[in-house]
Amino acid sequence: MKNELPKWADYGLIPLINLAIAFTVSGLVVLFVGENPIEAAKLLLRGSLGYGEGIGFTLFHATNFIFTGLAVAVAFHCGLFNIGGEGQAYIGGLGVAIICLSLDTVAPWWITFPLAIAASALFGAAWALIPAWLQAKRGSHVVITTIMFNFIAASVMVYLLTGMLRPQDSMAPQTRTFEVGGQIPKLDFMMDWFGLDIGGAPLNLSFLVALVAAFLVWVLIWRTKFGYELRTMGTSPTAAVYAGIPPVKTVVITMLISGALAGMMALNPVMGEQARVELDFVAGAGFVGIAVALMGRSHPVGIVIAGILFGMLYQGGAELAFDMPNISRDMIIVIQGLVILFAGALEHMFRPALINFFEILSINSKSSSKEAA
Amino acid sequence: MSEYAIELKGINKSFGPVRANHDINLPITQGTIHGIIGENGAGKSTLMSILYGFYQADSGDIFVNGNKMTISDSQAAIAAGIGMVHQHFMLVENFTVLENIILGAEGGNILNKAIGQARKELLKLEEDYGLTVDPDAIIEDLPVGIQQRVEILKALYRGAEILILDEPTGVLTPSEADHLFNILRQLKDQGKTIVLITHKLREIMAITDNVSVMRQGTMVATRKTSETSVADLAELMVGRRVLMQVDKGDANPTDVKLAVENLTVKDSRGVIMVDDVSFEVRAGEIVGIAGVAGNGQSELLEAIAGIVPAETGRVLLDGEPINVTGGADPALLREKGMVHVPEDRHHMGLVLPFEEYENSILGYHNQEQYLSGAFLNIDAIRADAKEKIEQYDIRPPNPRLKTANFSGGNQQKIVLAREMEQDPVVLLIGQPTRGVDVGAIEFIHKRIIEMRDAGKAVLLVSVELDEIRSLSDRVLVMFAGKVVGERSPETSEGELGLLMAGVEGQAAE
Numbered sequence: 001m002k003n004e005l006p007k008w009a010d011y012g013l014i015p016l017i018n019l020a021i022a023f024t025v026s027g028l029v030v031l032f033v034g035e036n037p038i039e040a041a042k043l044l045l046r047g048s049l050g051y052g053e054g055i056g057f058t059l060f061h062a063t064n065f066i067f068t069g070l071a072v073a074v075a076f077h078c079g080l081f082n083i084g085g086e087g088q089a090y091i092g093g094l095g096v097a098i099i100c101l102s103l104d105t106v107a108p109w110w111i112t113f114p115l116a117i118a119a120s121a122l123f124g125a126a127w128a129l130i131p132a133w134l135q136a137k138r139g140s141h142v143v144i145t146t147i148m149f150n151f152i153a154a155s156v157m158v159y160l161l162t163g164m165l166r167p168q169d170s171m172a173p174q175t176r177t178f179e180v181g182g183q184i185p186k187l188d189f190m191m192d193w194f195g196l197d198i199g200g201a202p203l204n205l206s207f208l209v210a211l212v213a214a215f216l217v218w219v220l221i222w223r224t225k226f227g228y229e230l231r232t233m234g235t236s237p238t239a240a241v242y243a244g245i246p247p248v249k250t251v252v253i254t255m256l257i258s259g260a261l262a263g264m265m266a267l268n269p270v271m272g273e274q275a276r277v278e279l280d281f282v283a284g285a286g287f288v289g290i291a292v293a294l295m296g297r298s299h300p301v302g303i304v305i306a307g308i309l310f311g312m313l314y315q316g317g318a319e320l321a322f323d324m325p326n327i328s329r330d331m332i333i334v335i336q337g338l339v340i341l342f343a344g345a346l347e348h349m350f351r352p353a354l355i356n357f358f359e360i361l362s363i364n365s366k367s368s369s370k371e372a373a
Numbered sequence: 374m375s376e377y378a379i380e381l382k383g384i385n386k387s388f389g390p391v392r393a394n395h396d397i398n399l400p401i402t403q404g405t406i407h408g409i410i411g412e413n414g415a416g417k418s419t420l421m422s423i424l425y426g427f428y429q430a431d432s433g434d435i436f437v438n439g440n441k442m443t444i445s446d447s448q449a450a451i452a453a454g455i456g457m458v459h460q461h462f463m464l465v466e467n468f469t470v471l472e473n474i475i476l477g478a479e480g481g482n483i484l485n486k487a488i489g490q491a492r493k494e495l496l497k498l499e500e501d502y503g504l505t506v507d508p509d510a511i512i513e514d515l516p517v518g519i520q521q522r523v524e525i526l527k528a529l530y531r532g533a534e535i536l537i538l539d540e541p542t543g544v545l546t547p548s549e550a551d552h553l554f555n556i557l558r559q560l561k562d563q564g565k566t567i568v569l570i571t572h573k574l575r576e577i578m579a580i581t582d583n584v585s586v587m588r589q590g591t592m593v594a595t596r597k598t599s600e601t602s603v604a605d606l607a608e609l610m611v612g613r614r615v616l617m618q619v620d621k622g623d624a625n626p627t628d629v630k631l632a633v634e635n636l637t638v639k640d641s642r643g644v645i646m647v648d649d650v651s652f653e654v655r656a657g658e659i660v661g662i663a664g665v666a667g668n669g670q671s672e673l674l675e676a677i678a679g680i681v682p683a684e685t686g687r688v689l690l691d692g693e694p695i696n697v698t699g700g701a702d703p704a705l706l707r708e709k710g711m712v713h714v715p716e717d718r719h720h721m722g723l724v725l726p727f728e729e730y731e732n733s734i735l736g737y738h739n740q741e742q743y744l745s746g747a748f749l750n751i752d753a754i755r756a757d758a759k760e761k762i763e764q765y766d767i768r769p770p771n772p773r774l775k776t777a778n779f780s781g782g783n784q785q786k787i788v789l790a791r792e793m794e795q796d797p798v799v800l801l802i803g804q805p806t807r808g809v810d811v812g813a814i815e816f817i818h819k820r821i822i823e824m825r826d827a828g829k830a831v832l833l834v835s836v837e838l839d840e841i842r843s844l845s846d847r848v849l850v851m852f853a854g855k856v857v858g859e860r861s862p863e864t865s866e867g868e869l870g871l872l873m874a875g876v877e878g879q880a881a882e
Contacts, residue, residue, distance in 0.1 A: 224747050228731070228738050235724050241680055242713070242721040243736035244704025 005355060011302065015295055015343060017350050019309075022342035026335040033326045040320060040327065047319025048312035052191060054319070056201025059187075060268065062304075062311030063203075064282075066210040067265035068289025069307055070217050071124075073298040075142075075258040077221055079234035082255060084131060084146025085262040086286025087153030088124040092263025094157065095123030096270045097165060097175050097277045104182030112181050116271055117209065117264060124263015125256040127153060132255030136248040142255070150286070161279055178275045184267075204272030206264075210307075213261060214300035220257070230254050262286060291340040306343075313339060375439025378403045378535050378566035379424065379455075384433035386419055391808075393419040395590040397433070401535075401583075406557060406567045408577040408598070411587035411610060412665055412836060417570045418460075420587070421537050425457045426450045437535070456528025460540040462520050466513040470506055470523050471495065474530050491530065498529055502559050518549035525556065536560065537568045542576060543667075554580050572665050574603050574610075574874040586610055607870035611838050619818050622826070624846040626655035629692075630830035631677070631711075631799045636686035636697065638669070638676045646672040647683070648854035654799065659821065659831040661845030661862070663838055665873050669854035670834045671716055674803050677832070678713040679703040680721075691798050707736055712792040714785075716803030716834070722788040723776050730758035730772035733791050761790035766816070782813030789817060793824060800824055803834045818844060838866060838873075 005014070027037035048058045068085040075082035082088075099116045131145035161173040170176070184205045191198045221227040233240040233250050240247065269281045288310055295309075296302025317332035342349075377400045384397040393416045401407045411417050422428045424435065426444040435442050437453045444450050450457070464473050475484070475491045495508050506515075506522055515523070521541060528536055538557075542550040557567055557580060569581060577584050578598065585595040586609040594609050631654040638647035647669045654660045662670050676683040679701035688697045690711055695701045703713070715721040723732050734743050734754055743754050758772040765786045767779070776784060785805070793800070805821065806814045821844055825831050835841050841848055842862045850858045850872040858872050 219748075223749055223751065225738055225744055225749055226747065228734075228749060231727075232724055232735065235726055236720060238717075238720045239722070239724045239735065242678075242703060242715055243738070244679075244702055244707065 005358060009354065011297055014350060018342045022339045026338050029334060035324050035326050040324060043320045043323050044316035048316030052196035053199035053201045054315055055196060056191065056198030056203040057315040058311040059207055060201060060203045061314040062307040063207045063210045063268045064265050064285040065288050065292045065307035065310045066214060066304055068262055068286050069292030069296060069303040070213055070300065071258045071262035072289050072293035073303055074217060074261060075254060076293060076298045077234045078230045078250065078254040080254060081143050082146055082258045083143055083290060084128060084149050085289045086282055087150035088127045088259040088262035089265040089282045089286050090153045090157050091127040092120040092124035093266035093270050093277050093281060095119030095263065096266050100178045100182030100271065101175060104179040107181050109181055109184050113184050116267060120263045120266045121260035125260040128255045128259025132252045136251040161277065165277065174278045175276045182271060183275045184271045202273035206268040206272050209267065213264065214304050218300045291343055295343040376403065377401055378438060380436040382434045384423060385431045386423060386428060387431060392590045397592045399585055399592060401566060401568060403566055404561060404564050405582040406561055406569060406580055408569045408571065408581035408584040409587060410571060410577055410584060410606060412572060415587040416590040417587050418539060421539060421570055425455060425537065451531050454532060454534040456531060456533025457537045458521065458524040458528060458541060460543060462524055464512045464520060464523060467511060469509050469511055471508045473512060473523060474527050478531060494530055498526055501563060502556065504556060518545055518552060535566045539570045542573065574606055578603060603874060603876050604867055604871055607874050608867055611866060611870045619822060619843045621822050624658045624825065626658040628656050629653045630656045631832060632689040633677065634687040636676060636688065637684040638672045638681065639684050640672065646854055647676065650856050652849055652856060654830040654832050656830050657825060657828050658846040659825050659833055659844055661833045661841035661848045662851055663841045663848055663869060663873060664851035666836045668851045670851050674801055674834050678801055679706050704739065710798030712795050712797040712800055714788050714792050714802040714805060718784055718788050723784060725777040727776055728773050729776055729787060730755045732776050732787055733758040733761060761794060765790040781808040785809050786813065789820060793820060797829055799830045801832050806840060838869060
């Protein structure tokens with residue numbers, strides 16, 4: 001088939017090539033600042049996967065990216081580019097805060113947690129509602145509106161964290177620390193089964209919630225009627241009109257689901273790590289989600305893998321910055337940026353060449369089989 | 374100087390398995406207006422795109438003024454003195470006329486000089502050809518006729534000696550079209566060579582010196598316009614194809630199932646595409662709508678199917694009015710028993726990247742048998758798809774195969790199977806055999822007749838006249854958005870061809 005790659009190449013080879021290029025260029029950068037790239041790579045791997053606590057941190061970061069990656073992917077299947085995950089997650093944190101601040105002293109975590117899940121999803125979805133509505137009804141591009149809503153979310157949260165949500169006697173722009181009822185258990189017991197000690201790593205129950213969410217997203221997209229409508233809309237809008245699929249409803253619901261997934265990201269840092277809502281706790285995870293979704297080819301399995309990879313970069317990168325004096329924290333961001341650039345933005349760079357390569361390959365194999373016959 | 378401004382020899386061009394141009398030879402004499410006529414999809418635009426450097430011919434030679442040329446892009450075409458006026462204008466809407474004219478010929482980073490020079494040139498062109506345009510007007514404020522004039526000026530400014538116009542009158546009112554023809558005559562008098570692409574016979578007769586007829590990618594004839602007639606050209610265009618044999622008994626029409634009353638449809642630009650059309654389709658008959666593509670049949674079908682809203686008029690389905698003007702919901706129409714095989718199966722009837730079984734429920738995915746609650750009942754859908762695959766002999770018989778990987782004929786069968794197995798009241802079919810292999814055509818035709826014999830009301834739209842004639846019980850001919858006549862399918866191709874070309878007076882005899 002023309003302009004098509006075998007599935008394994010599409011889902012496996014292309015991300016691998018992109019990653020290899022990203023790391024090669026990163027290696028050159030490391031070389032440039034006077035460090036040994038091989039050593040740096042070793043440090044990065046050891047830091048992220050080499051010991052229990054490293055793995056704990058890697059999976060903790062991955063949890064954020066899986067949520068935001070799924071958010072981007074769901075919208076993407078409907079032909080929508082939701083880049084407002086950052087803001088939706090931030091507002092999702094507000095939902096978590098409201099539940100935890102009001103219930104943490106009276107209820108155990110297993111009551112607050114489900115409520116907080118619902119609240120984070122609800123708040124994240126609500127934050128996606130206006131851009132969704134504007135897109136569906138007015139054709140205002142969702143890329144523009146969601147990114148604007150990121151700024152609004154940031155301002156709203158600063159206002160709340162310096163005002164209403166800040167305890168009277170505190171100088172810090174954050175909520176009070178939640179009591180035990182507002183904290184979710186760590187997964188140290190689970191890691192213990194593998195003989196790993198996560199130490200101080202904040203890996204918590206929301207990692208499992210993220211995995212469940214990934215499964216549910218798969219079910220939603222490929223096994224439900226709504227998922228069918230959503231995919232039809234995203235793949236062929238004219239066919240969707242022909243099939244009588246209501247465009248406004250489909251766009252709005254898709255964006256609500258996307259916003260809800262982004263909102264749920266807040267559970268991990270807010271209830272699982274800091275036990276309070278801090279200023280800018282999302283810290284760019286909403287944007288990393290875009291790269292994760294692109295790299296994971298909008299498939300939940302790919303997103304989980306890409307999420308873990310980015311978790312490794314975050315955790316391993318921190319260790320690297322610590323161990324190699326010439327490689328600063330900013331350097332790590334450069335490397336992450338390169339991965340995002342190659343895996344995300346330049347995702348299709350090698351596709352045409354690869355398609356040609358496979359075409360030549362198939363022609364050669366055909367002609368050689370003819371010769372053989 | 375050579376006798377011919379342009380000479381094409383042995384041009385071939387294929388897109389995948391489709392041969393858009395097959396061994397085309399075309400000589401165009403200096404200083405003449407040369408018409409190229411043919412139905413949509415006959416390969417006219419492809420041929421001109423090759424001449425203008427948009428496409429490269431697979432084989433064949435192009436001679437301009439007797440010199441063999443390789444035209445690799447539009448820059449090369451311009452350098453060779455070829456200018457093109459596209460069907461859809463290539464103008465920057467919020468630029469002035471002058472800014473548009475110098476676009477691509479700015480000649481440096483500072484525009485003042487170029488603009489000053491262009492203003493002078495423009496005045497000269499105006500004098501020479503009577504092409505008056507306000508050079509400082511903003512394009513979007515100008516009527517389409519004037520915009521087209523700007524396109525012509527653009528080509529002349531670049532020194533075009535040979536001007537290609539692709540369906541220039543498609544967007545013009547009749548008086549604007551007359552004006553255009555005057556300009557073209559004037560250009561010819563000044564020694565320019567003009568190539569006019571159209572599917573309107575009247576224009577050819579009115580203005581050209583020579584005419585070439587294309588049909589299905591081949592050049593079937595080149596004539597002097599003075600030595601030919603509309604009837605002659607119509608026949609060449611449509612072709613005297615062997616009437617396909619379809620076993621078909623007499624129709625047994627009973628109750629009116631679909632009634633269309635005074636339907637008017639405008640397209641997105643506000644041009645009237647369907648103009649006050651009324652007709653009825655009864656249970657047990659096939660009503661065919663004949664016409665050259667682009668005369669409103671597609672819009673008519675889509676309005677009835679609820680895909681585009683109509684401007685005015687009523688449509689009654691089984692006696693009940695459907696909300697055609699407010700945009701009827703296609704899903705609701707399906708529930709009421711109107712099914713639709715759309716003309717464009719690639720963009721509308723199918724979602725090509727989906728697997729076959731997923732397309733087998735498109736539009737019917739709300740039906741209970743395909744669902745369990747909010748979930749798709751994948752097993753039931755696949756079993757159902759398998760059944761239809763067998764029944765309609767869809768190959769390869771694999772419901773998990775990506776739809777894009779089926780051949781055109783099998784893709785069409787996927788759509789037909791889905792729509793026909795709904796036991797509809799009314800069946801709307803657009804271009805049932807477009808791009809379909811011969812074997813599948815026979816099968817599809819048989820199924821359509823079977824639907825009729827089962828008492829369905831069938832409305833058939835096709836640009837294939839022989840298909841209309843062999844399937845229909847009554848034939849309506851559309852021209853310029855109107856139904857210009859009703860004939861029996863036994864009417865000669867010549868007469869129908871004239872009606873299709875809008876030559877009512879002669880055909881009425």
